[in-house]
Amino acid sequence: MSTTDAAPRVSLEQLAKRKASYRRPTTAMRVFRVVNVLVLGGFALICVLPFLNVLGSSLATPGELATRSFVVIPETFTLDAYRYILSTPTIFRALGVSVFVTAVGTFVSLLLTSFMAYALSKPYLRGRRVINFLVIFTMLFSGGMIPTFIVVQNLGLIDSLWSLILPVAINAFNFVIMRSFFQAIPDSLEEAARIDGCSDLGVFLRIVLPLSIASIATIGLFYAVGYWNTYQNAILYINDSAKWPIQVLLRQIVIVASGMNADASVVDVVPPAQSVKMAVIVVATLPMLLVYPFIQRYFVKGALIGSVKG
Numbered sequence: 001m002s003t004t005d006a007a008p009r010v011s012l013e014q015l016a017k018r019k020a021s022y023r024r025p026t027t028a029m030r031v032f033r034v035v036n037v038l039v040l041g042g043f044a045l046i047c048v049l050p051f052l053n054v055l056g057s058s059l060a061t062p063g064e065l066a067t068r069s070f071v072v073i074p075e076t077f078t079l080d081a082y083r084y085i086l087s088t089p090t091i092f093r094a095l096g097v098s099v100f101v102t103a104v105g106t107f108v109s110l111l112l113t114s115f116m117a118y119a120l121s122k123p124y125l126r127g128r129r130v131i132n133f134l135v136i137f138t139m140l141f142s143g144g145m146i147p148t149f150i151v152v153q154n155l156g157l158i159d160s161l162w163s164l165i166l167p168v169a170i171n172a173f174n175f176v177i178m179r180s181f182f183q184a185i186p187d188s189l190e191e192a193a194r195i196d197g198c199s200d201l202g203v204f205l206r207i208v209l210p211l212s213i214a215s216i217a218t219i220g221l222f223y224a225v226g227y228w229n230t231y232q233n234a235i236l237y238i239n240d241s242a243k244w245p246i247q248v249l250l251r252q253i254v255i256v257a258s259g260m261n262a263d264a265s266v267v268d269v270v271p272p273a274q275s276v277k278m279a280v281i282v283v284a285t286l287p288m289l290l291v292y293p294f295i296q297r298y299f300v301k302g303a304l305i306g307s308v309k310g
Contacts, residue, residue, distance in 0.1 A: 058278035
C-alpha cells in the first residue's frame with residue numbers, strides 16, 4: 001500500500017477522534033446541565049404546587065382541611081365537594097351556556113379579526129393608517145363600563161348571550177399579532193394565486209389561511225380562554241340566572257357555601273366551604289387545561305413571530 005493511500009485514512013481517523021472528543025461532555029458542561037435541571041425543575045415545581053394544593057384540598061375531608069394548611073395528597077379522599085357542585089342540573093345548564101359562548105364567540109372573533117387584519121395588512125388600502133390608529137387607540141383608552149352598557153342596552157342585547165360575544169368580538173392586541181403575521185406572508189404567493197384566477201376571497205381562504213394556522217390557533221386559544229372566563233360582562237348584561245355562564249354560577253356556589261348572602265334558590269347548599277371553593281377552581285380551569293396541550297406547539301410560531309415582526 002502506498003503512502004498516498006494511507007494518508008487519507010490517517011486523517012479520517014484523526015477527524016473521527018476529534019469528533020468523539022467534541023461530543024464528550026466536559027466537567028463544566030455537566031455542572032451546567034445539573035444546575036439547569038435543578039433551577040428549571042424548581043421553577044416548574046413552584047408553578048405546579050399551587051394547583052396540586054387546590055386539587056388535593058378539593059378531595060380532602062373538612063377535618064383534614066381544618067388541621068392542615070397545605071394539602072397536596074389528602075390522607076382520606078372524598079368527592080363530597082364535587083358531588084355537591086354536580087348535584088344540581090343548573091351547573092350542566094351553565095356549562096352548556098359557557099360552551100356555546102366559547103365556541104360561537106371564538107369562531108366569530110377569529111372570523112372578524114382575520115378579515116380585518118388581512119385587509120389592514122395591505123399597504124395599498126386607503127385609510128389604512130387611520131383605521132390602524134383607531135384600533136391601537138382602544139388599547140390605551142377604552143369607552144368605559146357605563147357607555148358600553150348603554151350601547152349594549154340600546155342594541156337590545158340585555159339578557160342575550162350575544163351580549164357576551166359582540167362587545168368583545170375583536171381584541172386589539174390579537175388583531176395586531178394577526179396583522180403582523182399576515183404582513184410576513186410574501187406578496188409573490190398572492191400574486192401567483194391571482195394569476196391563476198383566484199379572487200381576493202379565494203386568495204385569503206386558499207393561500208393565506210393555510211399558511212396562518214399557527215397564528216390562528218394561538219389567537220383562537222386566547223379568545224377561547226377569554227370567553228370561557230367571561231364573568232364581569234355576564235354580571236352586567238345577564239339578569240336571568242338560567243343564562244348564567246359557569247363562572248358566574250360557580251361564584252354563586254362559593255358565596256352560598258361560605259354562608260354569605262346570596263340567592264340560595266339557585267343552588268342547594270350544605271358542604272364545607274373550603275373544599276367547595278377548591279373544587280370550583282378545578283371545575284372552572286379543567287376544560288382549558290385539556291385544550292392547551294393541543295395548541296401549545298403553535299405558541300412560539302404563532303405569537304412570537306407576529307409580535308416580533310410587528
